[in-house]
Amino acid sequence: MTPILELRNVRKAYGDFVAVDSVSMAVPAGSIFGLLGPNGAGKTSSIRMIMNITAPDSGEVQVFGHPRTSEDLRRIGYLPEERGLYRKMTVLDQLVFLGEIRGLRGPQLAADINHWLERVQLADWSKRKIEELSKGMQQKVQLIGTVLHKPDLLILDEPFSGLDPLNQELFRDLLLDYRSQGKSVVLSTHGMELAERMCDHICLISHGRAVLDGELRSIKRQVGGNAFRLVADGDLGRLETMPEVEHAVIQDGVAKLMLRPEAEGAAVLRQIVQFLNVHEFRSEEPELEQIFLKAVRDAA
Amino acid sequence: MRLNNVVVVAKREYLQRAKTKAFWIATLILPLFVAGISIVPALLLSKTKSSQRIVVVDETGRVGNSLVARMNAHESEKPREEDEKSGSRRNRNQAGNVTFQAETEPLAADRKAQRADLDRRVMDKSLDAWVWIGPGVFTDTPVEYHARSVSNVFTQEALRDELSSVVRQERFREAGIDPARVDELSRSVHLAPRRVSATGSRAEGSLGAAALAMVLFFMLYVAILMWGQQVMQGVLEEKGSRVIEVVISCVTPFELMLGKLVGICLLGLTQLAIWLGTMLVVTAPGLAASLAVLPKGVVLPTLSPVMLINFVLLFILGFLAYATLYAGIGASFNNLQEAQQAASIAMVFVIIPVTVMYPVINDPNSTMATVLSLIPMFTPLLMPLRIAVDMPPAWQLALAYALTIGFVLGMIWICARIYRVGILMYGKKPTFAEIWKWTRYA
Numbered sequence: 001m002t003p004i005l006e007l008r009n010v011r012k013a014y015g016d017f018v019a020v021d022s023v024s025m026a027v028p029a030g031s032i033f034g035l036l037g038p039n040g041a042g043k044t045s046s047i048r049m050i051m052n053i054t055a056p057d058s059g060e061v062q063v064f065g066h067p068r069t070s071e072d073l074r075r076i077g078y079l080p081e082e083r084g085l086y087r088k089m090t091v092l093d094q095l096v097f098l099g100e101i102r103g104l105r106g107p108q109l110a111a112d113i114n115h116w117l118e119r120v121q122l123a124d125w126s127k128r129k130i131e132e133l134s135k136g137m138q139q140k141v142q143l144i145g146t147v148l149h150k151p152d153l154l155i156l157d158e159p160f161s162g163l164d165p166l167n168q169e170l171f172r173d174l175l176l177d178y179r180s181q182g183k184s185v186v187l188s189t190h191g192m193e194l195a196e197r198m199c200d201h202i203c204l205i206s207h208g209r210a211v212l213d214g215e216l217r218s219i220k221r222q223v224g225g226n227a228f229r230l231v232a233d234g235d236l237g238r239l240e241t242m243p244e245v246e247h248a249v250i251q252d253g254v255a256k257l258m259l260r261p262e263a264e265g266a267a268v269l270r271q272i273v274q275f276l277n278v279h280e281f282r283s284e285e286p287e288l289e290q291i292f293l294k295a296v297r298d299a300a
Numbered sequence: 301m302r303l304n305n306v307v308v309v310a311k312r313e314y315l316q317r318a319k320t321k322a323f324w325i326a327t328l329i330l331p332l333f334v335a336g337i338s339i340v341p342a343l344l345l346s347k348t349k350s351s352q353r354i355v356v357v358d359e360t361g362r363v364g365n366s367l368v369a370r371m372n373a374h375e376s377e378k379p380r381e382e383d384e385k386s387g388s389r390r391n392r393n394q395a396g397n398v399t400f401q402a403e404t405e406p407l408a409a410d411r412k413a414q415r416a417d418l419d420r421r422v423m424d425k426s427l428d429a430w431v432w433i434g435p436g437v438f439t440d441t442p443v444e445y446h447a448r449s450v451s452n453v454f455t456q457e458a459l460r461d462e463l464s465s466v467v468r469q470e471r472f473r474e475a476g477i478d479p480a481r482v483d484e485l486s487r488s489v490h491l492a493p494r495r496v497s498a499t500g501s502r503a504e505g506s507l508g509a510a511a512l513a514m515v516l517f518f519m520l521y522v523a524i525l526m527w528g529q530q531v532m533q534g535v536l537e538e539k540g541s542r543v544i545e546v547v548i549s550c551v552t553p554f555e556l557m558l559g560k561l562v563g564i565c566l567l568g569l570t571q572l573a574i575w576l577g578t579m580l581v582v583t584a585p586g587l588a589a590s591l592a593v594l595p596k597g598v599v600l601p602t603l604s605p606v607m608l609i610n611f612v613l614l615f616i617l618g619f620l621a622y623a624t625l626y627a628g629i630g631a632s633f634n635n636l637q638e639a640q641q642a643a644s645i646a647m648v649f650v651i652i653p654v655t656v657m658y659p660v661i662n663d664p665n666s667t668m669a670t671v672l673s674l675i676p677m678f679t680p681l682l683m684p685l686r687i688a689v690d691m692p693p694a695w696q697l698a699l700a701y702a703l704t705i706g707f708v709l710g711m712i713w714i715c716a717r718i719y720r721v722g723i724l725m726y727g728k729k730p731t732f733a734e735i736w737k738w739t740r741y742a
Contacts, residue, residue, distance in 0.1 A: 051549055053724050073549040084542035089316060100308040101550040145546065 002065040004029040004153055004184045005050065010059030012045055019045040021208035022059070027153075027186055027201065032179050034199035034216075035188040036288075038296060042208040043188040044081050047157050050186075051078050064152070074102055077151035081158050081188075083142050087131040091122065091141050094130060098145035109148075116144040120170060135162050143171065147178070154178060156187040160194055172198060196288040204295050211299040212291070220285050223294070226259040227286035228268075234276040244268050247294055258290055301558075305551045309559025313534065314567050326526065327571045330519075331578035351399040352455055355418060355430040357407060363433050364404040367466045371400040371459075400458075422448060431459070437467055438474075510661050513688035516607075517657060519575055520615055520681055525650055527568040528622035529643070534560060535630030535723070536639060544723055553720040557627050565619050572615060576608070610687050613701075618680025620708045622646060628715035628735075631722035638729045653681035664689045674700050676707035714739050 003026035012020040020042040027033040035043050048054045050061055052073060063072045085094055092113065099109045117123045120140040130138060139162060146154065154175070160168050175185050175198065189195050195202065202219065204212035212219060226246075230239075236250045244263035249256040259268060269281050317323050354371070358364030408414040421427040429447035437443055443463060445456065469479040538544045547556060625646050633639040653672070660669040664686040673682035673692070679700045686692045721738035722730070 048545075051545070053545055053548065070552065076549065078546060078549050080542050080545040082542045082545075084544065084546055086316070086537070086543055087541060088320075093312075093316070097308070097312050098546070100311075101305060101547060103304065142546075 001029060003027050003062075004064060005033075005186065006062040007046065007050070008060040008062065010046065010049060010056045010061065012042075012049060012054065012056050018208050020049070020056075023205065023208070023210045025203040025210055025213050027184055029184055030179060030182050031200040032175060032185045032187065032198050034195040034202040035186060035205065036190065036192070036195055036202055036292060037188075037205035038190060041205040043205055044157055045208075046205070047078075047081075047155055047186075047188060050155060051076070074149075075152050077146035077149065077154045079142060079146045079154075079156040079159055083135075083138055085130045085138060085142055085145075088129060090127050090129055091117070091133070092126040094141065095145055095148065099148050102149040104149055112148060113144070116148065119174075120144065136164060136167055139163060140167065140170075143174070147174070152183055154183070154185045154187075156185065158189055159187055160189060160191055168194065192287070192289040192292055202288070204292060206296045206299045209299060211295045216288070219291065220288075223286055223291050226261060226263065226265070227284055227290065228257045228259065228265055229280070229282055229284045230255040230257055230272070230276075230278065231280035232272070232276040232278045236276065238275055239272070242268070242271065244271075247290065247297070249290065256287070256290060258286060258294055301552070301555055305555040306559040306562060309551060309556055310563035310566070313560050313563025317530070317564070317567050318570070323567070323571075327574050330522075330575055351401045352428045353426075354400055354402045354459075355421075355427055356402055356404045356433065357414070357418075357430065358404060358433045359407060359435050360433060360437060362470055363437060363463075363466050366469075367433075367462060368402040368404050370462050370466060371402040419446065422446060429455075431463075433463075438471060509689050513661050513685045514657070515579065516611060516684045516688055517653075517681060519572060520611075520618060520684060521650065521654065523568050523572055523615060524618045524622050524680065525647075527564050527619055528626040528646070531560060531564055531623040532626035532630035532639060532643060533636070534564070535627055535719070536633070536636055539631065539723055539726075540635060548724065553723055554716050556723075557624075557716055557719050560627065561620060561623055564623065565616060568615065568619055569612070572612070576611075606691075607684075607687055610697075611684055614680045614684055614704075617701075617704045617708055621677060621680065621704070621711055622650070624708070624711045624715040628718040628722070631719040632725075632730055632735050632738075633722075634726060634729065642732075649677040650681070653678050656682070657685065660685050661689055665692070670696065674703060676704045679704045717741065 005027040007023055007025050009022045009024055010020055011018070011022050023042070023046060025035075035046065037043050045054070049056045050063075050068075052061075052068065052070070061068045064075070086097075089097070095113045095116075096109065099105075099113065104112075113126075114123065117126055120143070122137060122140055125133060125137065130141065133141065139159075143156075143159070146156070156175075159171055159175075163171060172194070175187070178185055187195075187199075196216070199216055201214065202212065202216050203210050230236075231254050233253065236253070236255050239245055239248045239250065239255055239257065244259055245257055245268070246260050247258040257268075259265065265281075265283060269278070272278060272281070356364045356368055358367075405414075405418075415432070418427070418430040422430065425448075429445060432444040432446070434441055434443070445459065450456070472479045472482055538547070544556075551559070626643065629639050629642045629646065633642070656668070656672060659666070660673070660682055663669060669682070669686060670692070672678050673686055674696065683692070683697070683700055687697075717739040718735055721741055722735070
């Protein structure tokens with residue numbers, strides 16, 4: 001199946017600083033695609049090139065199976081990282097305007113806006129000015145503006161930042177709903193937990209390079225062979241000094257270990273029991289956060 | 301280009317601004333100001349219109365009767381010559397609003413008691429004032445005027461004028477000169493200004509034409525500056541709040557700029573329509589005459605359709621020239637502070653016409669006026685001045701329009717390019733050389 005969005009060797013430099021270095025990635029249709037990476041990795045720079053806000057120095061952006069045209073942009077819903085709304089406009093006027101520049105009109109538009117405002121619990125605020133709203137409310141207004149024209153592809157830059165858990169849940173439901181209609185979502189985030197719960201595919205960017213790209217489940221399987229969970233008493237800190245341990249996250253007597261690919265779990269356990277009182281040691285799927293940390297370190 | 305996008309953007313710009321209080325305050329303040337300086341004084345005057353009950357006591361017996369006769373006969377119609385001769389250049393009409401109900405009272409034996417009685421009548425308001433004409437009236441002794449208030453300058457001025465002419469006539473008679481003959485011989489000469497134009501000479505007040513020219517000039521000046529700046533602020537707001545990133549995925553930068561210009565231009569026209577409408581009402585011949593606030597002899601020039609059309613066209617062109625420039629400036633910088641320096645350069649083009657306004661009104665066909673009014677950035681402000689004072693030759697008007705339209709199209713072309721690049725540029729303040737480079741991008 002042709003990907004709904006594809007970057008091919010896209011590169012962007014600002015002066016001497018290479019923000020995006022030959023990034024390739026493909027977003028399958030009908031998926032939630034996580035663009036992950038630490039701050040300054042090049043996520044927003046990539047998205048801005050997808051949206052034709054900046055032009056890549058080289059490489060190609062394909063949307064809906066062909067090189068992107070300005071017409072395609074109208075089929076995409078885009079939520080920029082820095083929230084942009086007209087501060088002096090009322091919520092309703094703002095949404096009508098955002099709908100109208102996408103060619104929506106009349107009673108259907110008004111009905112859609114009302115439906116969305118009800119859904120995000122902002123119906124009582126429709127006549128208020130944007131500047132009177134809290135940051136979270138503004139974000140909800142902007143999300144409505146992004147999905148109002150039922151785009152085939154949603155591109156959301158850090159959609160969850162600044163939202164309380166309740167609203168995060170609301171956003172998450174909306175996006176899952178969106179996927180269930182066969183549409184696609186690209187979201188950038190550095191919140192691994194959320195990405196893990198929502199994304200089917202991920203692309204991990206670090207220092208402008210894509211270091212990991214693919215289906216989340218297969219990535220986990222691929223990396224996950226050597227992840228273990230250890231519950232023990234004693235000086236768990238010593239685990240980090242073991243040559244076989246690539247990475248360890250230790251908290252409250254529980255260690256999440258990522259072993260080197262060549263290391264064997266049983267052999268490592270035999271060493272550990274010599275200095276720790278082990279209660280539990282078992283193989284497990286790695287968390288995205290571990291994969292993330294490992295990948296970022298490997299890339300560096 | 302999608303016309304629909306331009307319409308949607310223009311609609312937003314127009315409605316959002318028309319909904320603000322600031323727009324209505326700015327729009328209504330000028331008419332209110334005009335009304336303030338024209339209608340209010342007239343209203344105040346009309347309050348003193350109630351006739352003044354005055355008693356005249358004449359010691360000489362030669363002035364009182366004719367004075368009272370003149371005062372009671374007094375309507376606003378008074379021989380003009382009277383005014384000129386006395387050297388008074390004061391506004392006849394203002395004093396002319398005062399009417400009197402005067403009567404003489406014979407001199408009583410007890411002058412002191414008579415004065416006290418008159419004072420009492422003034423105090424209990426059965427009388428407004430009393431006048432005591434002493435024997436020295438023919439020389440230099442002033443005539444006493446007693447009233448509750450002595451700040452009613454118009455009443456006093458009218459009274460003084462009447463007194464002067466009666467006394468003067470008496471003096472002439474004494475010297476054996478026929479007062480009627482004096483009036484006849486000392487009549488002033490008047491100037492009858494005639495405007496020479498292509499359509500032939502016609503009578504018109506030159507002062508009125510100059511006033512009209514100035515009013516139109518300042519309307520354009522205020523409107524062009526104000527709305528030009530609005531465009532710049534709007535662009536900076538979109539850029540600063542990053543709304544632009546969302547909008548630009550649906551609307552091209554050119555559509556956005558054009559929509560903004562059209563919307564704000566229409567709002568400017570709405571404002572001008574309100575201003576001109578007010579002006580037409582205030583200067584309507586009937587109203588102006590009844591308000592009687594203009595000096596006699598000043599004929600209010602009417603805003604002819606030709607002038608109106610030129611005025612509107614030149615506003616649109618002037619607005620586009622400046623607003624496009626402001627749009628380019630707004631797009632180039634990150635915030636108002638940064639943009640201010642460049643904006644002040646744009647201001648220079650508006651200030652120059654202001655500095656030459658008086659010379660142009662005074663001699664609208666001088667070489668300087670002709671040349672300056674043909675320079676596109678100045679045409680929208682200087683041409684209306686010339687048109688109001690003296691219609692310039694058709695070829696100059698045509699040339700001015702051609703040059704300005706060409707210039708505006710060029711400005712739109714350049715600024716659209718600056719806008720397209722600048723609107724999505726963030727970070728450091730660009731230099732003018734960099735901004736110029738943006739216009740070369742394909």
